[in-house]
Amino acid sequence: MKKLISTLTLALCSALVSQAYANEKVKVGILLPLTGNFAAVAETQKEGALLAIDVINKRGGLNMPGGKVLVEGEVGDDEAKQDVGVRRYRYMRDAGVKGLGGQTFAPLAYAINSLVGKDPLPYYPVCVMSKEAFQKGKLSDSTYATAYSPWTVGYMAGQSAIKTLGKKKIFFLARSDSFGWDIRDGVYAAAKEYGAEIVGYDEVSLGTSDFTTVLQKVRAAKPDVFISAQFAADAVALLKQVQQMGLNKETTIFNAFITNVVAKGLPPEALENVYAMHYFYYDLANFADKEVAKSAKEFTDLYRAKYGRPPDAYAAIAYIAYMEMFRGFEEAKSFDPAKVSAVMRSNNGSFNTLKGPARWREDHAAEYKYAAFLVKGKGAKDQKNEWDLFNVINAVGGDQVMPSLKSLGY
Numbered sequence: 001m002k003k004l005i006s007t008l009t010l011a012l013c014s015a016l017v018s019q020a021y022a023n024e025k026v027k028v029g030i031l032l033p034l035t036g037n038f039a040a041v042a043e044t045q046k047e048g049a050l051l052a053i054d055v056i057n058k059r060g061g062l063n064m065p066g067g068k069v070l071v072e073g074e075v076g077d078d079e080a081k082q083d084v085g086v087r088r089y090r091y092m093r094d095a096g097v098k099g100l101g102g103q104t105f106a107p108l109a110y111a112i113n114s115l116v117g118k119d120p121l122p123y124y125p126v127c128v129m130s131k132e133a134f135q136k137g138k139l140s141d142s143t144y145a146t147a148y149s150p151w152t153v154g155y156m157a158g159q160s161a162i163k164t165l166g167k168k169k170i171f172f173l174a175r176s177d178s179f180g181w182d183i184r185d186g187v188y189a190a191a192k193e194y195g196a197e198i199v200g201y202d203e204v205s206l207g208t209s210d211f212t213t214v215l216q217k218v219r220a221a222k223p224d225v226f227i228s229a230q231f232a233a234d235a236v237a238l239l240k241q242v243q244q245m246g247l248n249k250e251t252t253i254f255n256a257f258i259t260n261v262v263a264k265g266l267p268p269e270a271l272e273n274v275y276a277m278h279y280f281y282y283d284l285a286n287f288a289d290k291e292v293a294k295s296a297k298e299f300t301d302l303y304r305a306k307y308g309r310p311p312d313a314y315a316a317i318a319y320i321a322y323m324e325m326f327r328g329f330e331e332a333k334s335f336d337p338a339k340v341s342a343v344m345r346s347n348n349g350s351f352n353t354l355k356g357p358a359r360w361r362e363d364h365a366a367e368y369k370y371a372a373f374l375v376k377g378k379g380a381k382d383q384k385n386e387w388d389l390f391n392v393i394n395a396v397g398g399d400q401v402m403p404s405l406k407s408l409g410y
Contacts, residue, residue: 025070026062026335028053028325029092031102031112033080037207038104040261041232041314045126047307048318049073049101054306056326063330071326080105089115098335099325101318103127106179109145116140120337122328124321126314128153128257130178131185134363136409142337144344146321146366147279150179150257151403153372154186154229156277156396157256160374161225162194164394165275167252171200171223173214173238175230183229183256199223208234211241218247225252236265243270260312263377263389271389272379277372280316280355281392284373292356292370299354310387320353320366327351361402362410371397 030049032042053071061068074097078085085108092100099122103109109125110133116123117140124144131149133139161167172187174180180203191198200221202214208230218226226247230238235255239262242248248270255262258276282300284293299319303311311319328340349360358368375390383389 025072026329027072027074027095027097028322029076029089029097029100029102030073031076031078031085031088031092031100033104034075034077036080037233038080041259041312042104044259044261044312044315045102045104045318046075047303048311048315049126049322051303051306051315052319052322052326055302055323062326065333078103078105078108080108082108082111086111086115093119093121098122099124099329099340101126101321101325104314106130106133109133110138113138113140113143116143122325122335122337122340124325126318126321128179131182131403131408132178134365134403134408136363139364142341144321144324144341144360144364144366146324147317148365148367148371148402150182150229151186151189152401153257153277154183154188155190156186156372156401157183157227157254158187158190158196159194159396159401160277160394161227161252161254161275162190162196164374165225165252165254167223167225168196169199169222169224170196171218171221171226171251172198173218173226173228173230174201174203175234176203176205179231180229187227187256204230206234209237211238212245215241215245215247219245219250223251225254227254227256229256231257232259232262233265235262239266239270239274243267248273257372258375259314260310260387260389264386266377268378268380268383271377272382274377275393276375276377276390277396278375278390278392279313279372280311281313281373281375281390282310283388283390284392287392287395289356289370295354295356316354320355320358323353324351361399362405363408365402367399367402368397370395371401 053073056071061070076088101124103125104127106127106129120142122142128147131151174184253274255276284296287293328343331343332339344360356369358366373395374393
């Protein structure tokens with residue numbers, strides 16, 4: 001009788017614990033520069049993260065050992081400032097978040113990675129971090145980055161300009177920081193590999209508004225292609241001036257990494273015929289891989305239903321990051337950072353995304369079959385609606401476009 005009572009008591013306690021667990025909400029952090037220079041891009045990242053949370057909650061929550069657990073997003077503004085971001089990260093830790101994603105400003109992501117290394121937490125930065133960050137021993141055991149380094153951006157831009165567009169003489173404009181220098185190194189690596197020549201180089205600081213002197217140098221160098229590392233508001237300012245000076249009539253213009261936010265900031269005549277690499281473009285209807293076209297449409301339809309417009313590239317980066325975080329929780333059956341990391345490493349790191357298959361490399365960077373899409377800007381006469389911004393030319397990806405693990409110390 002005592003044994004029966006003990007068994008029943010244990011079962012009742014277990015049921016109560018499971019029920020309590022099932023009724024709980026788990027918090028995850030969404031920390032982004034929602035004000036300042038990167039605000040427009042950060043807004044799309046926030047939307048991608050919240051959409052991932054919606055997808056999980058609409059199916060009842062995370063499948064955890066005690067039952068379904070709903071997810072709540074704790075949103076914070078890091079203002080792209082080290083001190084503010086670190087302080088708000090610590091606030092989120094104190095508030096009990098079980099995972100964190102975010103950052104548009106790469107140096108802040110690296111700083112938070114250092115904190116995560118000392119006090120582990122599943123961390124999924126959604127920005128393009130410097131190549132140095134991926135060197136052996138730099139990223140914490142629980143940090144996994146769904147966007148690659150700027151070196152890969154540069155390599156893909158150089159490879160596409162040379163191999164696909166047939167350009168042999170390159171003028172490159174960097175940004176005077178690790179983002180710009182890494183893109184430069186990637187472009188130079190592609191030029192060396194594929195036999196192109198760098199006929200001109202310059203660099204300007206973040207926030208430059210007047211590119212006249214640089215563009216005069218480009219004109220004098222007479223390159224086949226002008227590749228620039230400028231991003232966000234800087235890219236808008238540069239590409240407007242390229243068009244105003246008529247340089248787009250004299251050479252091929254290639255903005256290394258672009259988003260719809262940038263394209264929407266340009267008059268159609270400044271966007272027309274501009275080439276760029278796009279992490280994800282929503283309209284892949286004519287893409288050769290029909291499975292990827294289908295998954296991209298499904299994601300786009302979900303996003304449109306929530307936000308009334310198609311997703312931008314950085315929304316896709318964030319969505320992939322949070323869906324991987326949630327996959328880690330469910331497959332680990334735990335929020336424990338070490339167990340979540342073990343899931344990321346399992347099955348050769350393989351996972352699937354809205355833009356096709358991917359895998360986590362040893363350096364905790366995501367390697368995609370389709371790392372980025374080569375796009376060409378549309379002019380006014382070709383745009384069927386306000387979001388019809390690009391034609392997709394092709395895609396590049398795989399281990400080839402990533403820095404070798406050996407070069408990173410592995």
